[in-house]
Amino acid sequence: MKLLFASSNEHKIAEIKAILPHGFQLISLKEIHFYDDIPETADTIEGNAIQKATFLAEKMHIPCFADDTGLIIPGLNGEPGVFSARYAGPQRNADDNMNLVLEKLNGQSDRSAHFSTVIALYINHKVHVFEGKIEGSIGKEKRGTNGFGYDPIFTPEGADKTFAEMSSDEKNGMSHRARALEKMMVYLKRIG
Template structure:
């Protein structure tokens, strides 16, 4: 089995990558498999900068091809926030529930037609001694007024997917993994995956 290393310690993301790559014949390893490696500080101001930073740093240490993603929620009424700060929007401890509560509080006077948002994802593939590649995907939606559903992670319970007429957290993984921002970025990557590996 071919090995693919994902630069993440987020168990929710790790699970999604396994579900997407194992059927293609890849064994997925994450930073949870390399406990000696420290987290890469995300100092970029865009998803692309952060994704490349993580992938290239880990690739340089391991001297292997490393994939990283940086993703988040961009809400139009909040001028694109939480954006690159999505994971730690309510504080450094990265608490999904607190992050959602903060967003709902900030939007409480915003009418439903103005609650448009999108999940964005940039994947970076760092290849030793080559230029890194990036792939981007987005999923459009609306921020709901309350949490719904038990699937997924992050902001999924407050993100309404119009085409599915459900919250992202109400969609089973096989549906989410077809329509999500991460899925769309991975579909682009799949077109080049044979060349990369």
């Protein structure tokens, strides 16, 4: 089955391709030469995922899925949340975002956090939503060079290294995105 992924983020595309089981073919926006902006104006993570998947599926007439991910830090009243990608500004720079989190958490004892990924799948003129979460904590400094986004400062619960210190296989075995994707795959196999 061919599935269009509503993202131009090469890191996410590679991560999802590594997780997708045999029989599913991921089509990227680059492959269909789609370079327009995709609306992402909802005020929730779920809303953004639904908005992106619906917009693209209706435009391209092919089953499509989109994800949106947020890092939720209780000690920062849930920030960065839905604004995770642009937390430090519209430039969407991962280092700037991490630096702002570390600065705001400086001196705080509660460094708990969780990642939440919502995948919206638009297929057969309906939207289906799948969520994956992983609990963890924010370190006091960046560690590791793998991964992307907030990976160098996020250590999953029960682990002794950040996502950025893990191999792709290690991260994909437990990540929020992998958990949401697994739920979507279970659904697709059921209807397939």
